[in-house]
Amino acid sequence: KPDPDFAWTGPYLAVHLETTLWRSADDTRTLELAGDVRSEHRAYAGRALAWRCPADAPYQPRCTGPTELPRRDLQHAARIETTYTGERVLSAAYQLGYADSSSFGQSTLRHRLDLAATTELPGRIYATLTLTAQLDQYLDGLIIARDVAAQTFTTFEDDNRSALHARLSRALSRRWTVEGRLSGWATLAGDAGQYRRLLASVGLTWSTPE
Numbered sequence: 001k002p003d004p005d006f007a008w009t010g011p012y013l014a015v016h017l018e019t020t021l022w023r024s025a026d027d028t029r030t031l032e033l034a035g036d037v038r039s040e041h042r043a044y045a046g047r048a049l050a051w052r053c054p055a056d057a058p059y060q061p062r063c064t065g066p067t068e069l070p071r072r073d074l075q076h077a078a079r080i081e082t083t084y085t086g087e088r089v090l091s092a093a094y095q096l097g098y099a100d101s102s103s104f105g106q107s108t109l110r111h112r113l114d115l116a117a118t119t120e121l122p123g124r125i126y127a128t129l130t131l132t133a134q135l136d137q138y139l140d141g142l143i144i145a146r147d148v149a150a151q152t153f154t155t156f157e158d159d160n161r162s163a164l165h166a167r168l169s170r171a172l173s174r175r176w177t178v179e180g181r182l183s184g185w186a187t188l189a190g191d192a193g194q195y196r197r198l199l200a201s202v203g204l205t206w207s208t209p210e
Contacts, residue, residue, distance in 0.1 A: 005046025008073075014038035021082075029086035037078045044071035048103040051140075059141050064104055071103040081114075089118040107139040123170065130165040135188050161185045161195060169205075177205040 018034035048071040053063035081093035097110035111134065118128040162185070169179035185197040 005044065005071075007046075008042040008044040010041040010043045012038070012040040024086075030084070032083045032085070033081070034083070035078075035080045038076070040075045042073040042075060044073070044103075046071050046103075048072070048101075049105060051104050069102060071101065071106075073099055073101045073103075073106065075099050077110075087119070089116075091116045105138065105140045109137040109139060111135045121168075125168055125170045128165075128167040128169075130163075130167075132161075132163045133188065134160070134162045162188050175207050175209075177207070179203060179205060 014036060015038075016034070016036040018032060020030055021033050022031040023029070047066040048069045049064045050067045051063060052065045053060075057063055075097070076099075077095060077097040079093060079095040081091060083089070083091040091114070093114040095110070095112040095114075097108070097112070099106065099108045099110075101107045113133045114130070115132075116128065116130045118126065121127050163183060165181065165183045167179060167181050169177055171177050180202045181200065183199045185195065187195045
């Protein structure tokens with residue numbers, strides 16, 4: 001990591017199961033269910049933080065300080081997803097994540113809902129719409145730096161935020177596909193502060209021979 005205090009090592013265990021719940025007689029439509037659980041133990045290079053101010057003091061970075069104890073986190077997550085495949089592809093998934101940290105301010109509870117739909121439009125255009133709704137709760141409370149100029153990194157990357165993605169694609173040949181994307185990211189009302197981002201793109205994709 002750019003900041004060595006956030007570098008970590010540790011074991012990771014994950015179990016994934018999936019099954020077909022239903023299949024049509026002509027084998028053109030299916031309903032599938034998948035689930036996975038994971039757990040990891042993170043041993044950080046940095047030290048655990050502790051609260052140094054009175055309990056009723058405002059949440060500020062100056063109120064936390066390093067201890068002599070190394071930071072250790074237990075990360076747990078469970079996810080369940082169902083997918084319908086037919087003339088359209090529809091999927092829905094829910095994930096619950098829990099992080100138990102020895103460092104003050106780093107324990108979190110995460111709820112994440114993913115919805116996606118893909119369909120064919122006139123003109124052999126395929127459209128995909130993906131919605132992600134995520135709520136992060138900081139169990140110790142969120143510590144926000146008031147001096148924005150002093151912030152050098154963000155807590156979560158775009159993939160770990162609530163988002164809406166729209167994608168249109170059309171095959172030009174066996175190898176070439178043109179596509180356009182419109183994506184927006186944001187934070188829901190909760191403990192993660194305010195964040196907004198919008199991105200539009202148009203591009204070509206070339207596929208290698210099978």
